[in-house]
Amino acid sequence: MASLSGKKIVLGVTGGIAAYKSPDLVRRLREQGAEVQVVMTAGARQFVTPITFQAVSGREVRDDLWDPAGEAAMGHIELARWADLVLVAPATADFIARLASGRADDLLATLLLATESRVAVAPAMNRVMWAHPATQANVALLRERGLAVLGPGAGEQACGETGEGRMLEPTEIATRVAALLGPEGPLKGCRLLITAGPTRERIDPVRFISNRSSGKMGFAVAAAARAAGADVVLVAGPVSLATPDGVRRVDVESAADMHEAVMRELPGTHVYVSTAAVADYRPAKPVDRKIKKTESALDLDLERTVDILAAVSAHPQRPFVVGFAAETHDVEMHARQKLVKKNLDLIAANEVGDDKVFEKDDNALMVLARDGGRQDIGPGPKTLIARDLVALIAQRWRAAGGGAPRVVPQVGAVVRG
Ligand code: CTP
DSSP states (O other): OOTTTTTTEEEEEEEHHHHGGGHHHHHHHHTTOOOEEEOOOOTGGGSOOOHHHHHHSOOBBBOOTTTTHHHHOOOHHHHHHSSSSSEEEOOOOOHHHHHHHTTSHHHEEEHHOOOSEEEEEEEEEHHHHHHHHHHHHHHHHHHHHTTOOOOOEEOTTSSEEEEEEEEHHHHHHHHHHHTTOOOTTTTTTTTEEEESOOOOOEEETTTEOOOOOOOHHHHHHHHHHHHOEEEEEEEEOOOOOOOOOOOEEEEEOOOHHHHHHHHHHTOOOOOOEEEOOOOSSEESOSSOOOOOOOOOOOOOOEEEOOOHHHHTTTTTTEEEEEEEEESSSSHHHHHHHHHHHOOEEEEEEEEOBBTTTTTEEEEEEEEEEEEHHHHHHHEHHHHHHHHHHHHHHHHHHHHHTSOOOOOOOOOOOOOOO
């Protein structure tokens, strides 16, 4: 899912030379999944023709409050309600002044007065006009009213001068808009750190010990958490999966790398989800040269890796901690033992085996809580299982106070009632 997927944006274009960049801005916003309706002022038409915007937006451009056909299709009040965001780019000094004084003397100004949606402006003007106390007072007033002011940037200007007043580049505006309209959901404001995939423990330059984890479940949980509004950091072992939109990914190889990355990313984390199939053992003495075969058997000395999940749970800045358990038998008993031993808030257990879970698109989870509760999710596609698991995590995290970090007593021997 693109970061502006399903979002509706009215792009107001006013009469400044930076208007030549606005068709590119339409493309950048659409690339991220937004629907864009362009509304031009009379001044904007001096710089770019409506036909250009129509071609890039795929919608007829609106530029006249008194256009009977346009008003019949979608009246200006309807347009004001339709938009999730009204973005004015470029916003000239004159338009900012009109906006600040609440004028309704053309279509764009009228719909800005009539909208209850978010409004953002990307100013563009000569540096002296920008620095003028009148403009600065108008911009301060807009900020006070809760409008987002994107830029301006500094640099060489169309008039040949250098200074502050350039419109931000379309890609930067699109990124800022995506951040402004970031997904709303039960995990809004939550920083969620998640591990996924297998780890690889090096034997020699051409061999390693690993496991069959594909990372699909973890990536699905990362995507679902992002869709629920969380700020997601995904620490991924070697997998061939695309990074979910809006998720920050840190690639690692071994259990030691993963441990280091998790500890680095932990500060400020509210929820930690450990879906990775971390190797429990690694070769004690990995070698730099390929091991040659001989007639005799080969003994490989293995040593324990760090239990990352237990380390996070025991950390002084302990977040809400969710573990996974992969079991081939006595799933509930083993999962509950892990919940207690690693002092977790929740554990999601699944049954693994020769033809179950690993590399598959479907899964089923048994989720156990430290208070003894149990909830079964699935069976079903990993994407849907992930969505339900994230909903449960959000509910439990909020019920536990929703903050971070927390000091949590060691969980006792819990028995489900
Ligand atoms: N885990 C971890 N670090 C390790 C091993 C496991 O963080 N070195 C995490 C996994 O990501 C998972 C949980 O611990 O969330 C349980 O992993 P699992 O492999 O089911 O259990 P283990 O603790 O490794 O125990 P066992 O292999 O004996 O079942």
